[in-house]
Amino acid sequence: MDGLDDNPQPxxxxxxxxxxxxxxGTLSARLQARLDKGLELYRQKLAPVVMVSGGLGKEGHYEGRAMAAYLEAAGVPADAIIEDNLGNTTxxxxxxxxxxxxxxxxxxxxxVSQFYHITRTKMLLKQQGNHQVYGAHADYFELRDMYSLLREIPAYYRYAFN
Structure with a gap:
């Protein structure tokens, strides 16, 4: 439920x-929804910088590069984007x-991610440093989310105890 309870803060x-x-080379609907949510938050001036993180997908494209290009095309200045193409895992x-x-x-x-992914991501970010972490989920839902949610539960505990 944490992932559905957005708390976007500056x-x-x-x-x-x-x-x-x-x-x-086009974005999946899921990825575009994440970027659209991030873009909405950026336009609300909740942060001056956007970091996009992903890996090299089996489809042959760097997710970070594609994400940065999308944001730039939407008007986010290149110097306000941090591109990470080595984020192969959460x-x-x-x-x-x-x-x-x-x-x-x-x-x-x-x-910003899918609702089921927010809680584990927040936990991992907190484990990596003394950061204040907030979350907002993408406005995109599909039947596959039920499988992803079930998969996320053991993944959370695996990461919590490792």
Missing amino acids: ADCILILGNTVNPN RATAQNFAAVAQRQQLGSVLV
């Missing part, structure tokens, strides 16, 4: 987690954010 950075970039994204946060002295983050 933060130093908005962190948008990656997802599928289609073989033809843990890797949290570690990569922590490194950026230390370099750029970011103390708070507003994470």
